[in-house]
Amino acid sequence: MNSVRIEADNIAFSYGEPRVLRDINLSIEACELFAVVGPSGSGKTTLLRVLAGLEQPSHGSIRLNGVDVRDIPVAGRNVGMVFQNFALWPHMTVFENIAFGHPSAQSSGTETVEARIEKLLAILDITETRAARPAQLSIGQQQRVALARALVHEPRLLLLDDPFSNVEQELRKQMRHDLRTLQRKLGITTILVTHALEDALSIADRLAVVVHGTIRQIGSPTAIYDFPNSIDVARFVGVENFLAGTLRHVERQMIEFASPDIGTLRWPMRDRPAEGPSVLSIRPHALHLCPIDSFRDGRYSWIEGDVVASEFLGEVVRYRIAIGNAELSVKQPHYLGATATPAGTQVLIGFDPSRARIFPAGQNADMSTPE
Numbered sequence: 001m002n003s004v005r006i007e008a009d010n011i012a013f014s015y016g017e018p019r020v021l022r023d024i025n026l027s028i029e030a031c032e033l034f035a036v037v038g039p040s041g042s043g044k045t046t047l048l049r050v051l052a053g054l055e056q057p058s059h060g061s062i063r064l065n066g067v068d069v070r071d072i073p074v075a076g077r078n079v080g081m082v083f084q085n086f087a088l089w090p091h092m093t094v095f096e097n098i099a100f101g102h103p104s105a106q107s108s109g110t111e112t113v114e115a116r117i118e119k120l121l122a123i124l125d126i127t128e129t130r131a132a133r134p135a136q137l138s139i140g141q142q143q144r145v146a147l148a149r150a151l152v153h154e155p156r157l158l159l160l161d162d163p164f165s166n167v168e169q170e171l172r173k174q175m176r177h178d179l180r181t182l183q184r185k186l187g188i189t190t191i192l193v194t195h196a197l198e199d200a201l202s203i204a205d206r207l208a209v210v211v212h213g214t215i216r217q218i219g220s221p222t223a224i225y226d227f228p229n230s231i232d233v234a235r236f237v238g239v240e241n242f243l244a245g246t247l248r249h250v251e252r253q254m255i256e257f258a259s260p261d262i263g264t265l266r267w268p269m270r271d272r273p274a275e276g277p278s279v280l281s282i283r284p285h286a287l288h289l290c291p292i293d294s295f296r297d298g299r300y301s302w303i304e305g306d307v308v309a310s311e312f313l314g315e316v317v318r319y320r321i322a323i324g325n326a327e328l329s330v331k332q333p334h335y336l337g338a339t340a341t342p343a344g345t346q347v348l349i350g351f352d353p354s355r356a357r358i359f360p361a362g363q364n365a366d367m368s369t370p371e
């Protein structure tokens with residue numbers, strides 16, 4: 001398949017007031033699986049529709065392999081799209097759904113549309129279902145039919161709008177694995193919109209995090225997960241603990257973070273963030289809950305606190321720990337037969353400061369909880 005590189009420069013879009021998308025700049029390589037993630041309502045689907053040509057941007061340009069597509073209608077862009085609900089025709093068979101819009105006599109090059117459909121049915125492992133109607137199929141099979149329909153006209157670009165949104169966890173894992181395998185096999189540039197971070201982390205080459213209609217960060221799954229560049233992105237990727245304080249540079253590449261809740265911590269950091277009012281963030285599973293009289297290993301920073309509540313989640317136990325006027329969320333692995341530390345117990349929390357992130361205070365943060 002003849003895959004494309006897609007570039008978007010300074011895209012803005014609105015359905016009216018206010019703007020839904022602003023300052024969107026993207027460059028997606030040929031054959032890349034690129035995910036667009038972000039909280040619900042942040043503008044992901046709208047961005048996909050603009051890239052597909054279903055909506056016209058109010059500002060900016062989109063290029064496919066360097067060619068501006070502003071004046072090329074949707075049909076001429078050769079883009080395949082899979083919608084959230086798959087949008088299959090209930091009265092048609094699987095074969096008819098895939099062939100819809102392609103009279104079977106029509107041919108492209110040497111391969112007839114019919115032969116292409118047979119090949120896609122085989123690749124997607126749904127040949128057996130060719131005469132069935134959508135209602136007789138599982139969700140996973142319906143998704144594959146929708147994919148086949150999007151792929152039958154050999155698009156240069158595949159756009160997927162939250163294709164796993166209504167699927168339960170186990171099937172979801174299988175479906176995203178299948179999608180990744182197919183995408184590699186076909187070598188087709190693919191943009192996957194999803195509100196579920198795990199889907200993007202598990203299969204995307206790179207992802208963009210969209211918050212309030214702007215792209216806040218683009219990077220590999222590990223770069224985004226380990227090094228979120230703002231409080232908004234950190235929240236979206238599951239960081240829960242944010243503590244206000246003041247940052248100071250001290251000698252030998254050390255930084256000092258002083259907070260009324262946790263006192264003063266010092267640790268080495270080569271690329272030191274700016275001094276001044278700051279926010280320290282750390283993931284719940286990067287904190288370790290220890291008995292109050294534990295040995296305080298010098299490689300860690302230690303904070304004293306009191307257990308407020310615990311919640312057993314299976315693989316982990318989540319604790320809320322009061323420290324000063326703040327609360328920290330701590331996740332501990334659950335060990336066979338262990339019981340949770342009861343509320344009211346005084347505990348010690350140890351953490352490796354290199355796992356903390358420091359952001360300037362007063363960032364225009366979205367403090368709402370992501371889905």
Ligand code: ADP
Binds near residue numbers: 015040045
């Ligand atoms: P996401 O896909 O991230 O959930 P959407 O792109 O669907 O976000 O929506 C972004 C914003 O645009 C939301 O505030 C939504 O209410 C608004 N919106 C989406 N579609 C329309 C539309 N057809 N008309 C008016 N507003 C819309």
